[in-house]
Amino acid sequence: LKKCFDKGWVYKGRDVMPWCARCGTGISQHEIVTEGYQEVTHESVFVRFPLVGRDNEALLVWTTTPWTLSSNVAAAVGPELTYVKVQHEDGWTYYLAEEAAKQSLIGKWEVVDKMPGEALVGWEYVGPYDELPAVQKAFAEAGYTHRVIPWKEVGADEGTGIVHIAPGCGAEDFELSKENDLPVVAPLDENGIYIDGFEWLVGRSAHDVAHDVFEDLNKKGFYYRKQRYAHRYPHCWRCGNELVYRLVDEWFINMGELYDKPREEVTPEEKARSFRYQIMDAVDQANWYPSFGYDREMDWLRNMHDWMISKKRYYGLALPIYECRECGHFHVVGSRDELKERAVEGWEEFDGHTPHRPYVDAVKIACPNCGKPVERIKDVGNPWLDAGIVGISTMHYSTEPEYWRKWYPADWVSESFPGQFRNWFYSLLAQSTLMADGVGPFKNLFGYSTLYAEDGREMHKSWGNMIEFNEAAEIMGADTMRWLYASCKPEQNLRFGYHVGDETRRRFIIPLWNVYAFFVNYAQLDGWLPNGETAVSDNPAHAQLDKWIVERLNETTLAVREALNVFDSERATQHLEAFLDDLSNWYVRRSRRRFWKSEADADKAAAYATLYHVLVEFIKLLAPFIPFITEEMYQNLVRSVDENAPTSVHHHLYPQADPDALDRRLLDKMRLAITTASLGRAARSSADIKLRQPLAKARVNVGSQQEQDDLLELADVLTEEINVKEIEVVSEVGELVNYKLLPNNRVLGPKFGKLFPQVRKALMALDAAEAARKLQAGESLTLTVGDETVSLSGDDVLVQTESLGGTAVASDKGVTVAVDIELTPELIQEGYARDVVRMVNNLRKEAGLE
Incomplete structure (x- = not known):
């Protein structure tokens, strides 16, 4: 605040602010966030404003805040809108926007004239509460009569197209009063109660008078009709009560002019005068995750008003502002030392206490302008001042500047983003940018959305959809919860519940444990233990499969590290899930017979050594995500056989891989085989042919000669996977399928x-x-x-x-597979034989036989 004061940015201003009557304090613009608005239904009212000198002619006005009618000063029209003069069966002639007539009027009526809105400007009318002393006094002092004013923001989508203007009860109304030299009638005290001068309303809450206002208007002939109206209305972000708007004196920081030019054309001199552009430069310095956070923060900085920093409260940051009642000068004290130096009384009472009320209020300083004793203003600071100074205060900026420079700016800030672009992020950026001479408070900002219940609603105990953390951890499992959080899209609200947890467990946790259990069970049966040596299968196809899964692990390691380097846990989990799918559904499934066979040969040893290596390195990759399951696996896989190994999986450095050493040809080849096999099975499924039924042929088309050669090399693998007798690679996709393109x-x-x-x-x-x-x-x-x-x-x-006749086709990623669905008697008999084998094996399993 001292720095802002020295730059001439601190000022006392009179404005109409959102006000919480329950909390007794104003709410600054950046506290009125989207999340602070709630959908509510109010009784709105249509009111006649009789025109001066015209019998039974009136403006028809609509408002959703009947309590403000006591302070009406003007009526605003859209100068470019078309208005109509309507003869109504009730004997009145009304003026309102043409587009609003059908939604506003009831009963029988007839349009007798049309005119532009600018034609109504200057018309005088009788207000609904001109008899109130407060209104009479304000109008007499200003020599004013109710009149129609132009306002380009007036529309006809809602209401009548004529807006009731009460400058003492609305922020936009107050700005219009400055532009149009209107008097201001302010009806409420800090508790939302009508003050003296408002007769029968005095002592009543603005929230409780709507019904009586309607009756009073009706009695006086101003009432036309009322209407229930659902709309979004601002509520206090702390207590949840509806806000009112109130004319108050508050303290502000001037955030500077928004220049009518591209930002890159703003000169250094212009930027020095405008705080908002300095903050924008700090926003540029950081990486924002998700990236739209950058745009949201910039949008706020372009559209924000000056920052209201004062609160009419007792407890909080005591604003170090000393305003002289004698000469009107004010001074901002920048430190405890300065306060002690300037104090002329009360220091002894304050010394030894924190700068909070009541102790700091005892201190008076000499006015720097006139020398008179000056006490501190009674206001305390906006709480976001306290929250946003964290980048300075917690790192001992004032007492240990070298220590502060060592740790500033923060490497990473994380916070749920709803509202924070206009609250904490903004406050943090503003204060740190100023104090650190243009250096922003963080290098990286990670934001995420909100947690909801499984039913898509907020969690509430009374709704029965709230899950307490310990209960969720016990039932769902902490690692399942962690994977659920890590794999979600941070920019989208996360639905949390047991069904979602079950799906997460089925998708990843259970398949991971199944692979681990498969290895452990067979290793124990065979008495296999790791000896630190690399084994190579004497079967070339199996050796290639072993090498591939290791390369696939290395590829995943690189991808996961790359994602985590930019704090993208969602993308990291996608890579890890894809690897587990390849490990479980390709490597282990295609290697099962190597573990099942009785011979303890080189091929079996290679299978054990490969899967052990992959599992150990994979759980290291997974450890930060699911620390408990991976620790359980690590203790069994590693510590049980090597007491000299690090005590915990979390004591290992995170795995690394050399991108230049990757065998990308092998990876591409096996990826092509997996895709082809998947498409072959999909084609069979589309023809409703079960996988156990052998087919004669699968024909495959791919784009390049290298891919064709790779498929021919892996033809034996593909015949097993698709369960066909033959794989044929064709050069033209037209041999397999006819394509048709349609515009979306x-x-x-x-x-x-x-x-x-x-x-x-x-x-x-x-x-x-x-x-x-x-x-x-x-x-x-x-x-x-x-x-x-x-x-x-x-x-x-x-x-x-x-598809061409007699085939079923599937296509994706540049690969097209067509399977021959013609079934010969021989193929049908072989299918029956496979069904019998499956049934016998199931019976053996049910009988407990190996």
């Missing part, structure tokens, strides 16, 4: 407008097979439309496939 009308229509028919024609002229290949590979299509070149993505185009 929902997307392309709005996107291209009048150009859409030409885009559709150009799309239909493409080679459908080649276009489909590009789209499936994640590439875009380039079209020439007239003199323009347009690009279409996979979201813009619908690709339909039509």
